[in-house]
Structures are given as C-alpha cells and as structure tokens.
Amino acid sequence: MTRIPFETMKREVKQAFVSAGMSEEKADMCAQVHTETSCDGVFSHGLNRVARFVDYVKQGLVDVNAEPSLIKSLGAIEVYNGNRGPGILNAISAMDRAMEIAKNYGVGIVTLQNTTHWMRGGTYGLKAVEKGFIGICWTNTESVMPAWGGKNTRIGNNPFVMAVPRKKGPVILDMAMSQYSYGKLQTTRLKNELLPYPGGFDENGNLTSEPGPIEKTMRVLPTGYWKGSGFSILLDAVAATMSGGLSTNEIDKEQAGSCGGCSQVFIAMDPAQINGEEHSEKVVDGIVEYIKTSEPEKENGEVYYPGENSAKNRQDNMEHGIPVDEEIWKEVLSLAK
Amino acid sequence: MTRIPFETMKREVKQAFVSAGMSEEKADMCAQVHTETSCDGVFSHGLNRVARFVDYVKQGLVDVNAEPSLIKSLGAIEVYNGNRGPGILNAISAMDRAMEIAKNYGVGIVTLQNTTHWMRGGTYGLKAVEKGFIGICWTNTESVMPAWGGKNTRIGNNPFVMAVPRKKGPVILDMAMSQYSYGKLQTTRLKNELLPYPGGFDENGNLTSEPGPIEKTMRVLPTGYWKGSGFSILLDAVAATMSGGLSTNEIDKEQAGSCGGCSQVFIAMDPAQINGEEHSEKVVDGIVEYIKTSEPEKENGEVYYPGENSAKNRQDNMEHGIPVDEEIWKEVLSLAK
Helix, strand or coil: CEEECHHHHHHHHHHHHHHCCCCHHHHHHHHHHHHHHHHCCCHHHCHHHHHHHHHHHHHCCCCCCCCCEEEEECCCEEEEECCCCCHHHHHHHHHHHHHHHHHHHCEEEEEEEEECCCCCCHHHHHHHHHCCCEEEEEECCCCCEECCCECCEEECCCCEEEEECCCCCCEEEEECCECCCHHHHHHHHHCCCCCCCCCEECCCCCEECCHHHHHHHCCECECCCHHHHHHHHHHHHHHHHHHCCCCHHHHHHHCCCCCCCEEEEEEEECCHHHHCHHHHHHHHHHHHHHHHCCCECCCCCCCCCCCHHHHHHHHHHHHHCEEECHHHHHHHHHHCC | CEEECHHHHHHHHHHHHHHCCCCHHHHHHHHHHHHHHHHCCCHHHCHHHHHHHHHHHHHCCCCCCCCCEEEEECCCEEEEECCCCCHHHHHHHHHHHHHHHHHHHCEEEEEEEEECCCCCCHHHHHHHHHCCCEEEEEECCCCCEECCCECCEEECCCCEEEEECCCCCCEEEEECCECCCHHHHHHHHHCCCCCCCCCEECCCCCEECCHHHHHHHCCECECCCHHHHHHHHHHHHHHHHHHCCCCHHHHHHHCCCCCCCEEEEEEEECCHHHHCHHHHHHHHHHHHHHHHCCCECCCCCCCCCCCHHHHHHHHHHHHHCEEECHHHHHHHHHHHC
C-alpha cells in the first residue's frame, strides 16, 4: 500500500486546483479539506474526488471564482446564494457565519441555495466543534434511490451531520440517508464480497447483500427502510424552503453534475452559553464513558462513539502517511502539472 | 372492533386526568392530545398510555400542577425547567414559545430540562405546521438498546420529529432510533407473526425477525444499524448540553419511569419569511408530487409521503370512531369514575 505524507498530498491537490484556475488562497483551503478527508479515512470524498471536481470546473458546472452573496437576513437566520462556487468554500463560509450569529443569539442558521457538492459533510461539523460550537448541517442532492414502496429514484441521500464539541475528541455523526453509498457498492463488488447487511433490492424485488444487482436496479435501501426515506424527504423540504433554493426534483432537472445547484442548512449552537464549557464537557464525557462501558458483542471487541474511528485514522495517517490508490494518485499528479 | 367517537374518548380521558388531580383546563389539553394520537392511528401513545400516565401521577413521578419555568434566555434560544410537569403540557408550551421567538429571529429554539414523557413526538411537529412553521424536535430517553457493537442497553430510542407545513397536508416525520419499538415487538409476538424485517439480535447474536428472542436480549436493532446508534448518541448529547438537563446515562440513574427527567429540544423556523408562503407551498407540493409519481413496488400499490397515512387515519377515525382495545377502554372508563 502506498502512503503519502499529508503535506505532499495537500501540495499536489492544491496545485491541481490552481491548474484548474483557482486562486492560491482558495486552492489551499480546498486542498486542505480534501486531504483531511482522506486522512480521516473517508477516501471517497477526499483525494478520490479531486479529478471529478476539476472536471466539473472544466465543464463550467463549478465557478471557481464565485463567492456566496447574502440574499436575506431574518436575525438569527441568513440566506445566501452560493452562485455555483466551490461547495467546500461556500460551506465553510456558511458554518463560519452561523457561528458568528450564534455568538449573539445562542443559535445561528445559514442556509445556502445554488451551491455545489460540499464533498464530506463531516468537515463542517468539525469546523464547528473546533471553535466549541455544536454544528448541525445537511444538504439535499439529486435523487439516488426510490422513496419507500417505490421502484424508481425519487429521493436524495441527503447527508446529515451532527457534531458536539469535546476536548478529548468530538462526537460527530455524518450520515447519508442510503444504507450504503454507490461507492461502497462498487468497491464491495470489485472485491467480490457481500455487503455486511442487505443493501437494496434485486430485479425480483428481493432484498440482497450482493452489490451488483442493486447497482443495476438503483433500488438502494434507505437507512432503516421507511425511516431513512422519510428523513430524506424532510431534509430536502427544509433545505429547499429555508434557502429558497432547489429541491431534489428540481436538482434532477438541472442535470448539472452531482449536487449541482443543491440547497444546504448550517446550524451552530453554543453549549457553553447554557451552563459553561466545563459543564458541557462533563455531560459529553459522561455520554462517551457510558458507551465505552458497553460489553462488546465480539470477544476483545470495542464499542466506538461516533467520530472515534476517524480521529484514530487521522492520528495514524498523519504519522504514517495517507493510504492512496496508486492510479488515483497518479491522476492527481498529472492534473497538478 | 369497537370504535369510539372522538368527543366521547376525549371526555372520558379528560375525566380520568381530572380524577388524578389535574385542573379542568390542563386535563382538557392532555386529553385532546391523547385522543388525537389514537385518532391518527398511533394507539400506543394515545388511549393506551392514559393508565400509565395516571399511575405515574399517583407514584409522584409527574407533578400535574407543575409549570415550566424560564432558566435562561440567549436571544433566539430559551432554556426551561419542566419541573417534572406533564410532558405534553411542557412540550406544547415549548413549541409555542419557539414559534414566538421565530417570529422575531426567523428561528426560535426552546430547550427543556427535567421534563417527563411527551407521549407522541409528532404532536409538537403538528402544532408547528398548524401555524405555518417548520417544527423540529426531539427528546432523549432512558436506555432501551445497545450502542452498535455492544450487548447491553446504553442508548435511548430518542424520537426525532421534523415537520413542514403544507396546506394540502403537512409532511411530517416522527422517527425513533430503534427500528421497532418494544410495543411493536409485543403485538407482533402476541399475533404469532414475524417482523417485516429483522429487528434485533437473538441470544446467539444472530439477526432475527422473531420478536420474542429480541425482547429477551433487549438487543433491539438501531434504525439503519450503526447509523441510528450514532444518531441516538448525538441527539442525546445536544439535548442534554443545550438544556443543561440529564443525558440518557443520568436518566437511567433516576429510575423515575419512562422518560422521567428527560431533556428536549424544540426548533421552529418560519419558511414564509424566506420567499413568502406561496413559494414555500409550491416547493413542498413539488416534493410531494414527485414522490407520488413513483412507480409502486407492488401492483396497485401506492407510495406515501411522510404524514400521509396518519392524515388518512385521522379522517377515517373522525368519521367512523376511533378503534380501541376493549380492555384498555374499560380501564380508562374506570379511571374516569
């Protein structure tokens, strides 16, 4: 396995973005996020998305020079037009502004319309907890799976993120509304393996753990069957109404790449303003400790709190280098030339 | 099947609450909610919870005369102590206040500490949409299932509600973090049936659709496996930190009945302030229509939007009376004497 040092990866990714027309400063911010994402073990949205982003820029689906512009302020909510700028930069700016608002009102919400793919949603939860805020955010997407009881794609996987600060390591959830991503289906199929639990329906309408038939039907299982289907629909409705932006059915019509023109919500809350930071830390530590006292299902197993594994990956990969797929790494190097 | 007219059921439930020491006015509000809940088809949290509520009052676990008191205001967030008053009344008051705040700031959040069981969470989403607001709310609970990878109960089912207004029928999700409730396991077992999909682990650690073995191990499956486990933990952490109240592990120590001393979050947002009510209605109608154009999985089947079925139940049961279990109805009548 090839492992690339963090700074090397970031340098090359940045250069790929500069070559695509981005300013040094913006390319640096985006490269930082892609590299951190791979470093945390979420390869699908880190290094592996660099080439597609560059392709979207070349196709004119992302405007590397666009900045978000304020449409409306209601007090504790502000609505921005993302102007199809880089999704990462729009989202960082949105969560930053939500935290500023939360300093004054206890909570701040920024909604974004007309933005582009934000890569890993967890990034913006981490941005919030680094500054001591609770971060909640989600995006809608184009349709990728059927609503519960249907056969054709009608709902997005609409990743939903919730993050709570904790000095010993934040507690963070980054959850798509499909039980498995198409990326997971593909890698599992290429390894000739089965999914750990059924992931969708085959051509005969039977649940299956084989990835191939699910890729064909596109009848991916929503997270928790009818529940994830419902949650996806609600996340879409709130994002579209509160941003004045596109809903999943309208994104489908746009045909502007994955998440092209999507709508997003960023919520920041300040737990330290309730009973002080010390109390908040104690509460979250107590929750984590309770989980960690679980009797593990597997002998010598361990029960993890949400976010624990990515933090471990980050530590390990900072030390030993970030694992890469050699073909993908070569492609990024060629884009960086 | 015995069916009881709405007004008859409400009258008897109200009388049961008055007999337990509640004021006429408060008993009327609580009876309205229990009756609406059964009318919408959520029997488990409607008529079927009346006797347990009365029992909790008699045990001193719920103080029928307590009112919520303001602890802190941060601007767009207010924190209240529920003082172990009736969960329904505390929650109605919290969502009402969140909507008042949202009129001024676009968003309003009320958190509640030290409250009691709110019965059906969807009630407070419906309260929000009736007034044209988006309502998001959740509660933590005592632990009812293991965290993912563990064998002993560590996390709550922490119902999460999201509701968006729509004149033709609101879109509303009311989702617990366990794939099935213990109530569902019990009724399925009594009918000698299987769950539609696996609901938990048996004594040998295998997934099973048989309810009996799951009731024994208490290894209920979180909604979407690891995802619902993580979501439950985050909902708990946000509710406890932002209310200054108890987390699931602390509720477990209280031993004050189901949800005794729990923490809750109520968020109201005003979509009409973004682009006007008409635009918001159009967006949500578009989302619903897209879902309804799904090709159904089953011949002559139908794909429902979240909230559609309860609205249909309500209409049907208002017309023909609310179905009741005769034993449960007799018990309520005896409490009403």
